Amino acid sequence: MGASLKDGREEVIQAWYMDDSDEDQRLPHHRDPEEYVSLDQLAELGVLSWRLDADNYETDEELKKIREARGYSYLDFCEVSREKLPNYEEKIKSFFEEHLHTDEEIRYCVAGSGYFDVRNREERWIRIWVKKGALIVLPAGCYHRFTLDSNNYIKAMRLFVGDPVWTPFNRPHDHLPARKEYVEAFIRKDVSSQTVDAAA
Ligand SMILES: CSCCC(=O)/C(O)=C/O
Numbered sequence: 001m002g003a004s005l006k007d008g009r010e011e012v013i014q015a016w017y018m019d020d021s022d023e024d025q026r027l028p029h030h031r032d033p034e035e036y037v038s039l040d041q042l043a044e045l046g047v048l049s050w051r052l053d054a055d056n057y058e059t060d061e062e063l064k065k066i067r068e069a070r071g072y073s074y075l076d077f078c079e080v081s082r083e084k085l086p087n088y089e090e091k092i093k094s095f096f097e098e099h100l101h102t103d104e105e106i107r108y109c110v111a112g113s114g115y116f117d118v119r120n121r122e123e124r125w126i127r128i129w130v131k132k133g134a135l136i137v138l139p140a141g142c143y144h145r146f147t148l149d150s151n152n153y154i155k156a157m158r159l160f161v162g163d164p165v166w167t168p169f170n171r172p173h174d175h176l177p178a179r180k181e182y183v184e185a186f187i188r189k190d191v192s193s194q195t196v197d198a199a200a
């Protein structure tokens with residue numbers, strides 16, 4: 001999977017399985033050989049994504065439609081850089097602690113870039129690289145973490161249904177209803193498909 005699409009536009013979202021090294025969290029952490037994850041595979045984990053026109057987000061009809069369809073009434077912006085974010089070191093550390101939220105985490109990268117990491121069904125880390133134009137939705141109850149990449153800057157639009165709740169619940173918080181619902185919907189394979197798998 002290269003960095004450009006058939007229509008010549010650069011991809012704004014790419015995902016891959018991470019290596020096991022403890023090196024700088026801002027490095028890509030590709031495996032050798034690289035092992036990419038498709039947007040469809042992300043969707044199977046409940047992670048949704050869109051490519052939007054970040055230069056015109058104020059008037060973008062596609063963004064408007066997504067917000068209406070999904071009830072995203074709240075909007076603000078979060079800039080992550082040493083200069084812009086108060087308590088920068090503390091925040092960077094807490095973003096990279098594996099955590100979940102009881103609501104969706106919806107981020108639209110309008111400038112810069114960064115990595116959202118989620119786990120697959122076998123608990124392997126998937127690194128999702130979001131760049132300008134990428135809108136990503138992590139479902140409620142999905143363990144994840146965030147880090148800047150080596151460009152050290154992202155400006156993200158944060159969307160929410162109603163009054164925002166940003167509280168992170170660091171792993172483990174498996175007893176929360178949001179986690180149980182996530183596992184039920186996206187992680188646990190149902191008994192009938194296991195029977196089919198076993199018979200195959
Ligand atoms: C790119 S927005 C900052 C990261 C954040 O808000 C969050 O909750 C990460 O999990």
Ligand SMILES: [Fe+2]
Nearest residue numbers: 099101105168
């Ligand atoms: Fe989060």
